[in-house]
Amino acid sequence: MTKAPVASAMPSDAAPAFRETLPAKDVGGAFENMPCDLCASFQPENGEDRRDAGRRYAVRRGQAIGDIAATDSWCASLATGVLRIDASQGAAPRTVGLIFPGQIVAHPFDADPCGTAVVAVTRSNICLHARGDLQHVTEHYPSIRRLLLRSAFQTLAETRRWMLVISxxxxxxxxxxxxxxxxxxxxxxxxxxxxxxxxxxxxxxxxxxxxxxxxxxxxxxxxxxxxxxxxxxxxxxxxxxxxxxxxxxxxxxxxxxxx
Amino acid sequence: MTKAPVASAMPSDAAPAFRETLPAKDVGGAFENMPCDLCASFQPENGEDRRDAGRRYAVRRGQAIGDIAATDSWCASLATGVLRIDASQGAAPRTVGLIFPGQIVAHPFDADPCGTAVVAVTRSNICLHARGDLQHVTEHYPSIRRLLLRSAFQTLAETRRWMLVISxxxxxxxxxxxxxxxxxxxxxxxxxxxxxxxxxxxxxxxxxxxxxxxxxxxxxxxxxxxxxxxxxxxxxxxxxxxxxxxxxxxxxxxxxxxx
DNA sequence: CGGTACATTGACTGTCATCAAGCTACGTGG
DNA sequence: CCACGTAGCTTGATGACAGTCAATGTACCG
The missing domain is CATH 1.10.10.10 (Winged helix-like DNA-binding domain superfamily/Winged helix DNA-binding domain)
Structure with a gap:
């Protein structure tokens, strides 16, 4: 989980278009304004400010989400593409899971038990909540919080199902x-x-x-x-x-x- | 996740003593009033009502927590003993994980993906939040909510670490x-x-x-x-x-x- | 056009699942 | 208290299967 090569494009505003970590020409406009699961659950009628929604990025193949977030705590919703979760238990990193569109991937809030990195397997579009943002959002937005909690348990259940396969x-x-x-x-x-x-x-x-x-x-x-x-x-x-x-x-x- | 053999003792009040699903003589008094991780995080100074804390049970060896909770959605903090998580992917149930004292085990909020049951491996003392209770608590108690979310990610990380072992x-x-x-x-x-x-x-x-x-x-x-x-x-x-x-x-x- | 990363195929060896038999510990009931 | 039954454990023999090493093949990249 190095935070060295920070993504080239830094977030500056909250417009709902995918930020670029790629040369602009590579970006299809198809996913701009496409709501991610997290953002879609914002409830403006309850006073939830849509500008608190995550920032969107197009992620290069092989790029780590952690590098884009540039913090040790973040959470992202995958719009398109595929991500993989690599766990490096001391030695060589091994892939221990995949993330598909519609899924939410969250990086441990405080401590990362074994160093896991989330890397784009293909070119992907994500909606990212970085540290401060995330804390603020989970405190004040019950819908997001619920979704995050639910996603965590869902991922856990899927991981357990994989254990049955692997064994x-x-x-x-x-x-x-x-x-x-x-x-x-x-x-x-x-x-x-x-x-x-x-x-x-x-x-x-x-x-x-x-x-x-x-x-x-x-x-x-x-x-x-x-x-x-x-x-x-x-x-x-x-x-x-x-x-x-x-x-x-x-x-x-x-x-x-x-x- | 059958809800047939409901535990003999049903919760009736909120006193912080372990409820019995065992003959009373088997219950050591050592764990009465022992705070579980969840309850300990209640913050009365913030107006959190300690009576909303989970109800405590002594669980027999081999007994399923789901039977005690008697709902499809619950969450428990383990004070003493060991629990195991059994996943029955269609066929024979297989043990896919262990829960040790201090850990929190939550049963999926809405859907149980593969039928998992949490069973006591040894005589255990748990602090249980059942459905309605749980929903109320997570809505109104930020400290509990945080703990639950954190616990979920921690368990997920541990499960991933096990995947590395199994493979x-x-x-x-x-x-x-x-x-x-x-x-x-x-x-x-x-x-x-x-x-x-x-x-x-x-x-x-x-x-x-x-x-x-x-x-x-x-x-x-x-x-x-x-x-x-x-x-x-x-x-x-x-x-x-x-x-x-x-x-x-x-x-x-x-x-x-x-x- | 060459280089590199990935994939296939083969030969061989070690390990683990399976089957089978006997053993130990423990609880139950006579 | 002992006989017995059962569940769990140990141990052995055997064969199938997957890991390893090695060589070749193929696609994709500059």
Whole structure:
């Protein structure tokens, strides 16, 4: 959690457009004014000032949210893109979770137990509340506070569900569970083809497998006719229920396409 | 999360003594009036009514907190004893986490994603906030609210740390990490001997190992001179730093003995 | 056009799950 | 108090599976 390379663009006003940490040309205007879950819950009729809403940023692939926030305490709502959570337990950082659009990711308020960093896996648009801002908002805005608390417990429950996946003895089941989980996350995946987002190595980290095993299992699932592999990082579901049967779990996400 | 066998003793007043779900003779008076973390944070000087504090219960071994609360939404602070969190992802319930004294355990506010139950591993004393109570308290008591939010993120961080442990390829490391973790939890363990709390089988669930492997690894650690096994479920640390080295992690818990 | 990061494939070894049998501790009831 | 039953634990043998090492292959980047 270094705070060294501060994002190039610093927030200056509260207009609801994504701030840039990218060259301006890379920014699609599509997400400007798009309300994030946190901001959408502001209730002006209750005297809540919309200008206290978080500041929006476009985040580069590989960029850490912590660097943008430039404080040790922040919270963000993900509008588009995918983030990953890396935990560095002393040694090499390992990916321990993913954040998909609609989810809220909060960085521990006081102490960071093991050094976790939140990094953009793809180009992402976030709505960020930095330290002072966040404190002020959670004190005075019950709706935000509720949402944050609820999100925390939801994330906790999901993490526990992942523990069940990871503790499976067979690699096949874990990989299948990962695929089902990611597939269920993409609202855009009407046509059953989706981006795997992570490299084989990072999938391995997440599942507690070696990258070779991940590769082999993905291809084994393809040979079994459950999925197709149009590109290296893309998967098409040929038999979703079959895949869920292998995974032993049906992931159902509140937001996004039904699993 | 069945709500069938409601605890025998129902809360009736707000006196700060542990309510009984046990025959009265089994109740030590030692914990009466002992403040739980949640209640201790009440600030009467700010107009917070201490009578809104949670109700206290002594919980039998094997009893589910959900049965006592008799609602689908509650939160409890553990004074003494150990609780376990069981997640039943469709099939057989598996233990996915432990709760030690000083920790707060909250049951999801609205939806329970995978059916998790919180069960007493040993005889425990808890301070329980049930549904309506909880909502009222979190609305009107900033200190409680803060504590709850903080606790949620802390638990999340710990759960993520467990993911790192579980995803280790070697069984030896996982078992060692479990021992180090439990050892660090007991404030009473000044003499380095502690109760393992869980059966081999449940440890296996938690670590994603078979019970036979757990047994073998524990004995292997004993043969290596890192621990001694005075009784089946008791462990004495002979070489804590050596054990931590095998585990690859030093667990440090905010409350309880230093790791 | 070369470089780099990622992915695949193969061979081999170590570890762990599984099956199976016996053992210990503990509680219950005769 | 002892006999017995059960649940949990230990120990062994075996085979499948996943990690490791290594080499090759492929896409994407400048």
């Amino acid at each position: 499976r003895p067979r690699a096949r089941e874990r990989v299948a569970a990962f695929l089902v989980s990611v597939a269920g996350r993409f609202p855009t995946s009407g046509h059953d083809t989706f981006d795997l987002v992570l490299s084989r190595g990072r999938i391995g980290e997440l599942l507690g497998l070696s990258l070779e095993t991940v590769s082999r299992q993905i291809h084994a699932l393809a040979k079994a006719g459950l999925i197709a592999l149009p590109r290296r990082r893309h998967v098409r579901l040929l038999n979703r229920s079959g895949l869920e049967a292998v995974a032993g779990i049906t992931f159902r996400h509140p937001s996004g396409a039904a699993a | 280790r390829p070697r069984a030896r490391e996982r078992v060692a990490a479990f021992l180090v973790s439990v050892a660090g939890r007991f404030p009473t363990s000044g003499h380095d001997t502690f109760d393992l709390v869980l059966s081999r089988g449940r440890i296996g669930e938690l670590l994603g190992l078979s019970l036979e492997t757990v047994s073998r690894q524990i004995h292997a650690l004993a043969k290596a001179g890192l621990i001694a096994l005075p009784r089946r479920r008791h462990v004495r640390l002979l070489n804590r730093s050596g054990l931590e080295a095998v585990a690859g992690i030093t667990f440090r818990h905010p409350s309880g003995a230093a790791a």
